[in-house]
Amino acid sequence: MYSFCITKAVHLSTVYIDILIIIKKTHFSERLILCHFSLNNFYNIEVSVGLFEFIQCAAGFRAVLLASTISNSLLGKRLNNILTAYTSRCIICGLHYNLTAKTKCIRYTFVNLSPGSDPFVSQEWNGTRYHFVEMAADPEKRQTFVDSVCELLERYGFDGLDFDWEYPGARGGNSEDHDNFIKLLDMLRARFDQYQPPKILTGALAAGRQNIDQSYDPEGLQRNMDLFHIMAYDYHGAFENFTHHNAPLCQYPLDEGNMTWFNVEYTIKYYLSLGFAPEKMAMGIPTYGRCWTLDDPEQNGMLAPANKPSPGGNYTMTPGSIGFNEICSRMTTNKTEGDCTIVHDPDLHEPYFYCKSDNIWCGYDDGDSIYLKAKMARNLGLGGVMVWTIDTDDFLGECYDETFHLIKHAKDPWKEPIDSDYEACAPYSPTTTSSSTTPSETTPSETTPSATTPSETTPSETTPSATTPFKTTHSSTTTASTTTPTSTSAPTGPTTTTTSGPCPPDFGAKPNCALEPEGSVFAHPDCIKYWECEFGGATIKMCGPGTVFDDVISECNFEYNVVTTCCRLWDCALDNTYYPAADCDKYYRCYNGAPHLEQCADCLFWDQGIFQCDTYGDSSHCIVPDYC
Numbered sequence: 001m002y003s004f005c006i007t008k009a010v011h012l013s014t015v016y017i018d019i020l021i022i023i024k025k026t027h028f029s030e031r032l033i034l035c036h037f038s039l040n041n042f043y044n045i046e047v048s049v050g051l052f053e054f055i056q057c058a059a060g061f062r063a064v065l066l067a068s069t070i071s072n073s074l075l076g077k078r079l080n081n082i083l084t085a086y087t088s089r090c091i092i093c094g095l096h097y098n099l100t101a102k103t104k105c106i107r108y109t110f111v112n113l114s115p116g117s118d119p120f121v122s123q124e125w126n127g128t129r130y131h132f133v134e135m136a137a138d139p140e141k142r143q144t145f146v147d148s149v150c151e152l153l154e155r156y157g158f159d160g161l162d163f164d165w166e167y168p169g170a171r172g173g174n175s176e177d178h179d180n181f182i183k184l185l186d187m188l189r190a191r192f193d194q195y196q197p198p199k200i201l202t203g204a205l206a207a208g209r210q211n212i213d214q215s216y217d218p219e220g221l222q223r224n225m226d227l228f229h230i231m232a233y234d235y236h237g238a239f240e241n242f243t244h245h246n247a248p249l250c251q252y253p254l255d256e257g258n259m260t261w262f263n264v265e266y267t268i269k270y271y272l273s274l275g276f277a278p279e280k281m282a283m284g285i286p287t288y289g290r291c292w293t294l295d296d297p298e299q300n301g302m303l304a305p306a307n308k309p310s311p312g313g314n315y316t317m318t319p320g321s322i323g324f325n326e327i328c329s330r331m332t333t334n335k336t337e338g339d340c341t342i343v344h345d346p347d348l349h350e351p352y353f354y355c356k357s358d359n360i361w362c363g364y365d366d367g368d369s370i371y372l373k374a375k376m377a378r379n380l381g382l383g384g385v386m387v388w389t390i391d392t393d394d395f396l397g398e399c400y401d402e403t404f405h406l407i408k409h410a411k412d413p414w415k416e417p418i419d420s421d422y423e424a425c426a427p428y429s430p431t432t433t434s435s436s437t438t439p440s441e442t443t444p445s446e447t448t449p450s451a452t453t454p455s456e457t458t459p460s461e462t463t464p465s466a467t468t469p470f471k472t473t474h475s476s477t478t479t480a481s482t483t484t485p486t487s488t489s490a491p492t493g494p495t496t497t498t499t500s501g502p503c504p505p506d507f508g509a510k511p512n513c514a515l516e517p518e519g520s521v522f523a524h525p526d527c528i529k530y531w532e533c534e535f536g537g538a539t540i541k542m543c544g545p546g547t548v549f550d551d552v553i554s555e556c557n558f559e560y561n562v563v564t565t566c567c568r569l570w571d572c573a574l575d576n577t578y579y580p581a582a583d584c585d586k587y588y589r590c591y592n593g594a595p596h597l598e599q600c601a602d603c604l605f606w607d608q609g610i611f612q613c614d615t616y617g618d619s620s621h622c623i624v625p626d627y628c
Contacts, residue, residue, distance in 0.1 A: 012566075113294055132165050133173045136180035146187045153199060159202025161188065162229070167206050167215040182220035189224040200279045202227040207235060207267045208286070210258075218274045228281050229386045230271060232373075235262035236363070237290040238309030238320035243302060244292035245363035248348040249373055250425035252302060263348075264373060265425055268380060285373050285385050287324045288316070289364030291573060292453045300354040300361060302345065307569070309611075310360045312576050316392065319577050319611055323392030324357040324406055327353075327364050328399035344368075349425070358574075367409040375413040376424035385410050479546050503566035510620045523551040525621055527567040529582060530556070540582040540623050570595075580606050584622035587613075 137143045149161055163185070168177035179272060185201070192199035203225050206212055221228070236244035242297045245250070248263045260266070268283060292306035309320030316323045331353065334340040340355040349372050352363040365373075375384050387393070387407055397403040508525035513533035522531040524540065527548040543549055543556035548556035548564060559569075570579035572590035579588050581597060587606035588595040600606055600613035605622070607614040 065388065132168075133177055133180075135166075136184045137176060138536075139183075142184050142187055144229075145184070146191055149188065150191055150199075160192065160202065160226075162202045162204065163188075163225075164204040166204070167211045169214045170211055176218060177458045178215060181215075182217050182224070185220065185224040200226050202229060204229045204231055205271075207232050207262075207264075209261045209270060212270065212274075218276060222276065223278075227383060228271075228276065230267060230281055230284050232267050232284040232288040233388065233390070234290070238292050238306070241305065243292050243294070243304045243306050243352075243361045243363070245302075245345070245348055245350045245352060246288070247284075247286050247365060247375070248350055248363075249369065250348055252345075253347055254303060265376065268382070271378070272596050276360070278311070278425040279383045281382045282384045282386040283377040284371060285370055285383055285387050285406075285410055286365060287387060287389060289324070289327055289362040289476075291320055291322050291360055291362035294354065294359040294361050297356065297359050302348075302352075304361065306361060306575065309577060310362065311358070311574050317576065319574075322362060322366060324366075325392055325394045325396070327362065328394055328405075330355075332399050346472075365406065367405055370409040371412055372424065374410040374554045375416075375422065375560070378413040378416070379419050379422045379424075381418070384414075499559065507566045508621070510538050521549075521554050523549055523567065523569055526580065527559075527562070527564050527569045540621075542582055559576075578606075579610050580608050580622060582623055584619050584624050585613075 053404040135145055137400065152158070153160070165181065168172070168181040169175055190200055201224060203221065205228050206215060207219075207230065232403050233247040235248065236246060244262075250265055251260050251263045255262070259272075264283065268281070271281060272278060289309035293308040293310050294300055295305040295307055309548065310322065312318045312320075313322040313326035315326055330344065331340065334355075339357045340353050342351055342353045344351050350363060350369050351366050351463075352361065354361045377385050387410065390404070390407065393407055394400055394405045397402055397405075399405070402408060481580075508523050511522045511531050512518070513520070513536055516533045518533055519537075520533045521541075522538075524530050528538050528543050530543065530549040532541050548559050548567070548569065549555075550562045552563075568579075570588070572588075572593055572595050574590065577590045579590075579595075581587050584605040585600045585603070587598055587600070589598050590596070595611055604613040604615060606612075
């Protein structure tokens, strides 16, 4: 028997709603399954099958709900202002958007229909990270923030706050963020402990070691937070120019240097080595894939060259990311059409697929890989798992003989005894049972995955020492292909000209025109742009149609004459792709085979990393408008 928590599905333009459901038996005394529900300009309201309309909670469990919005300001203002989104008249649950209507709607939708639910509010990563820097640095503003948080929690009956600052000291922050973050948490914890029972304080933490080391004080986080949501996903994506899995459980054998850190096993064990209590950790599990468009359909394995994101899914509509519900639907159709090939990599214990019709390559999680991740969390003594997001699981049961296929696989290991001898990254044979409608999954020998080894795209983190205890040893008895990859050159852009040398580490960087002659020109990271020194400053200029900047002759040239390996060559071969314009507050959207210039809202800048407008950040590669 199931109880239902009902929500209306809505189409939001710039508002970000993020709802976290913690299914639990008692107040943090049992293992947890945390599910995020997101409507971030995702769903086309015309496509009913993609609309997430309900949350199905197992009877006897309680749901803790989290709601958050993007904010344009929090500098010393009341939290009412923090919860004011950019757009003030979006429709939520049939009501015009405002603080009172939205919050009451969320409480009615998720709480009144499920009396055991405990809601708590969050301030999330995307719209506020730069404002956090200024607020956390000022004692008076910190106090205002804490006061307004508590006021809001009391007014609407929330049980606590989930803090998602990505990341202190990074992405436009400064070195003081590390300490200021803990000062803010100390104040929140002191106030939360005055309630009976104490309010809950949780936090979303980074997966990458560079951000972990730079942003966090383990002791300070431990004493203040009740639970840590480890975001063990987005290790790889179309922000790189080679294919790799979004959230690999294990290290890939060809990963080198810093890349050996980018897997779930390393992240979790690194947090444990820093002294984080396992029972307070929840391993993040994605219900979506990160996807590319292959440069060469014949190179379709891991580390294959791919310089463009895939088109967005029919429902999520985000280039480079496709929900599991969209993936499984395509794979079910593929059973009759035979367009796509699914490969299960035995080293990663993860699936990926590629398709002939549109050259898409996508690494994702299925029921088996989700089960393995949850099993590792169980055997390491973690507090539970966290799912991002519930609304991209197969929540309607379109592909399987059950709803919420992935989330149910995440629950299965918690019914089993702990196996202290279990090796998460040892060779594995699937033990979970799929339904009769499960998409077919094969690893045909004639489609041998080829690989290239990336060089200049490796994230800039320090190499771990040889004594690190977290490097995974892989068995070589099972491989995804029968041949050994031979290519070791870096993936290149879509050009007919190649180069044998690596790209300079500072290629395309903004020049210091105070030291350069007037009129000097320099390469830009985007092939169609270049820097020109004018009046002592660097200005971005655009090449004419059909031409790109030629660094050899220092002027624009026809594309076929230019080596474009080191720059990004944007085109509109695929609709619903995006690329940055010269002005920070503009971007190009591709549709009908052509780029169309679009404008962000006032003082929002285009962020190519997340394919949307965002608060001000890195403006080193674009022109900041005067009005900001």
